[in-house]
Amino acid sequence: MGSSYTAGQLFQLFRDGTQMTRSQVCAATGLSRTAASERLDELRSLALIAPVKEAPSTGGRRAALFAFAPTALAVAGAAPAGDGARVGVYDVGGSCLGWAEVGGDEGPSTLVETARSIASQGAVHLLGLGLIAHGGGELSSGAHHGLTVRAYGRTEASAIAQAQRFGSDRRVLYCAVGRTTACTLVAERHVLWSTDDLGHAPLAGESGVECSCGSTSCLKGLASNLQSAGPGGRGTALSRQIGRSLGSGLTALVSFLEPDVVVIDVAGSNGEDLLAGVRGWLYSHVHTSVAGTLSITRGVAVDGGLANAAAAAFIDEALTASSIDGRLQRRHDHREARPTPKNPCRQSLTFAVDGVRTPQINRR
Incomplete structure (x- = not known):
């Protein structure tokens, strides 16, 4: 360049x-x-x-x-937790500076002010808030109460948080299996493609599991029954069957997108059985050139949960080349438009928290 x-x-x-x-x-x-x-x-x-x-x-x-130098700047992440929300503040290197629980009856402004309070305790400049839907009042992307807020879907934020385990040079296909089967492709810390539901495509040879769409042979119907599978015996067999079906549904995506890593994020005691089914299918059905370098692994619990994931997504967005250049351009434009004061003086940046109940802050 x-x-x-x-x-x-x-x-x-x-x-x-x-x-x-x-x-x-x-x-x-x-x-x-x-x-x-x-x-x-x-x-x-x-x-x-x-x-x-x-x-x-x-x-x-x-x-x-x-x-x-990651310690001077910070972002906040907020996500539902219990009957309220968890708000965490992280430096842009991803280290947690502190967190607090916010009651479910609190409004959106409390999320922002809680984040500011934690950041001020750490003497860091807060760039913004990454958010996953909060039951006490949802915020959309934009400026709220003087702070930039970016709303993320659960799948998108979780995919970025999981992809951080493998380095920025790895293409990661994240697949969350639950009531729906959601997929996201992350490359170079960015979401390239995402869907909250792989849909109801029929799977050849599968039958007997009824889906909400009325079909007895679609991937969503099979995946939604995973939680009902008990340990051992029939539960193990059903979980591996679902894994093979999921692998079948992912074959075209893996062959086309050529990820380095496939992360299967599934809860429950049968997760390893499902993962075994996915591995068995994909390794035997995708092209040898892809299968030879493909790693298929299970998702891990993210420290701080979805609040951490939302913060990770905001960090990656804030540190892109375009975001940094945009901040510099806005600073330049502001200086060009601002009249020169007769007696210029430096002003310090402060965060007002008057009138807002300050929650207990948990520091690390």
Whole structure:
């Protein structure tokens, strides 16, 4: 991309923990030293990178090494929990800074103010709130009470949280099995495709399990009966049958999308039996070139649950090249439009929480 590298694109080189000097940035991007310094200064102004140490001397002055600095910025995640909601705040590296429970009778503004209260305790700047539907009053994506809110579906957020286990260079096909069978493809930390229901396509050779659509041979009908399968005996056989059927339904997706990892997220004691059925079918029916590198694994419990997943989704969105470049452009436009004061002074950023009942904050 040469000299067209933007600050947001440059940041992606640092996100996995890589440390680079200005000279190394120039070599990796083709930017001139002046342009590289400008991009680095822009990223430092957003508190996304910072000098961490000096590189070994090559005979002259030691060059500064720059790296991702995740601790100055934070995002919040909120999701239903029990009769209310859980609100957690995480730095942009994903570490939890604190969390609190909010009662189910509280309004949407309380979610925002709770997030601000936790962030202020950690002295971090809150970028926004990732949200999965809250029973006390739903928020849609946009600006609410002075904070950017992004609403996510459960499947989308959970897929991003699960994909973080495998690294940004792995294509992950996430499949959640329950009353519906939902799938999401995540690549380079972004959701490329998602569906909340694979539908009611008939499966050849399956019968006897009635679905809400009236069919006795569709994947959704089989998957919805997984929870009724008891341990051992018939339960094991039914779970493996459902796994093979799920594998059959996923065959075309796996062959076309060519994921590196398939994550089957299923609750219950029969999850391993279902996973065995999926593995048995896919490994024997997808093309050898795909099956040879394909890993099929079970989903794991995400620390912090859906609130963590919603925060993870917001972090990945906030740290894309386009999001970073957009923030820089808005800052530039604001400075261009703002009149120069006669007596300029620096103003500190504060979060007002007056009038809002502050919940107990659990810090890590």
